[in-house]
Amino acid sequence: MSYPVNMNLLPALYPGRLHLLLAASPARHELVNTVIARLACGGPLRILDGGNCFQAHRIARLLRRQTPNLNEALADIHIARAFTCYQSLALLSETPALPLPLLALDLLTTFYDESVPLPERLRLLRGCLSQLRRLSRRAPVLVSVGTPAQNQPNELITLLEDAADQVWRLETRPPLEPLRLF
Amino acid sequence: MGRTLPSITQVFLQEQESFSRFRRALRRSDQLALDDLFAAARQHLAAAAYAAHALPFEVFLLAMLLEEHKEVLRLRSLVEAAQSNKDA
Numbered sequence: 001m002s003y004p005v006n007m008n009l010l011p012a013l014y015p016g017r018l019h020l021l022l023a024a025s026p027a028r029h030e031l032v033n034t035v036i037a038r039l040a041c042g043g044p045l046r047i048l049d050g051g052n053c054f055q056a057h058r059i060a061r062l063l064r065r066q067t068p069n070l071n072e073a074l075a076d077i078h079i080a081r082a083f084t085c086y087q088s089l090a091l092l093s094e095t096p097a098l099p100l101p102l103l104a105l106d107l108l109t110t111f112y113d114e115s116v117p118l119p120e121r122l123r124l125l126r127g128c129l130s131q132l133r134r135l136s137r138r139a140p141v142l143v144s145v146g147t148p149a150q151n152q153p154n155e156l157i158t159l160l161e162d163a164a165d166q167v168w169r170l171e172t173r174p175p176l177e178p179l180r181l182f
Numbered sequence: 183m184g185r186t187l188p189s190i191t192q193v194f195l196q197e198q199e200s201f202s203r204f205r206r207a208l209r210r211s212d213q214l215a216l217d218d219l220f221a222a223a224r225q226h227l228a229a230a231a232y233a234a235h236a237l238p239f240e241v242f243l244l245a246m247l248l249e250e251h252k253e254v255l256r257l258r259s260l261v262e263a264a265q266s267n268k269d270a
Contacts, residue, residue, distance in 0.1 A: 052184055052185075052186060054186070056186075056187055056236070057187070057188075057193060057236070057237070057238060060236035060237050061237060061239075064237060070236060070237075071236070074236055081186065
């Protein structure tokens with residue numbers, strides 16, 4: 001069973017596959033909000049918010065356009081927030097493998113915490129990926145991450161990209177040079 | 183740990199900002215009227231925060247309507263007072 005996300009940019013989400021959305025901030029949030037609104041219209045879904053980026057008001061507005069039963073649709077969104085990489089792993093480990101779509105928003109944000117040694121962060125991320133793999137067996141899993149800043153380690157995102165079955169990378173177009181007449 | 187939702191003042195300012203292009207296209211007198219409406223809604227931010235509505239703009243619209251209705255009631259009482267003075 002596929003979970004259709006009727007958008008031009010993102011294809012359907014399938015159980016058994018780990019989907020990764022890699023995009024810069026405004027576009028990523030807008031896409032994720034649209035995916036959440038679409039999925040919430042179809043039934044319950046679970047969200048793990050690693051970047052404290054769940055935009056409840058924006059999603060409520062998107063849902064209102066799609067369904068008159070706003071409160072029911074909002075009640076179908078089950079959200080848990082993680083503020084450290086340890087919490088991310090704990091939340092994923094405690095999540096039962098149910099046939100409900102799972103979205104892990106800004107998963108790597110907590111892993112960019114420099115107070116945790118990089119080998120430890122990599123170990124925790126491997127644990128998270130293992131849990132995501134377990135959860136994706138019965139339901140589609142979408143992980144969204146932002147493009148890393150220059151001072152952030154690339155190992156984390158490389159690990160995530162290697163583990164993903166499908167990667168959607170949205171690259172922002174560089175600013176156009178002003179036209180010159182001569 | 184930070185906020186999980188923006189404050190009601192932030193939401194209000196975002197909503198007001200989202201109408202900036204609309205406001206710019208209005209003539210000056212209408213811009214002032216629109217500013218009055220937002221100022222009216224701003225008076226009820228505490229109540230809007232307490233309402234914790236999923237769609238805060240609906241609460242802002244209701245707050246605008248509330249202030250408008252208060253103005254209607256005030257004007258109605260003035261008209262009625264003037265009418266009774268005239269009859270007496």
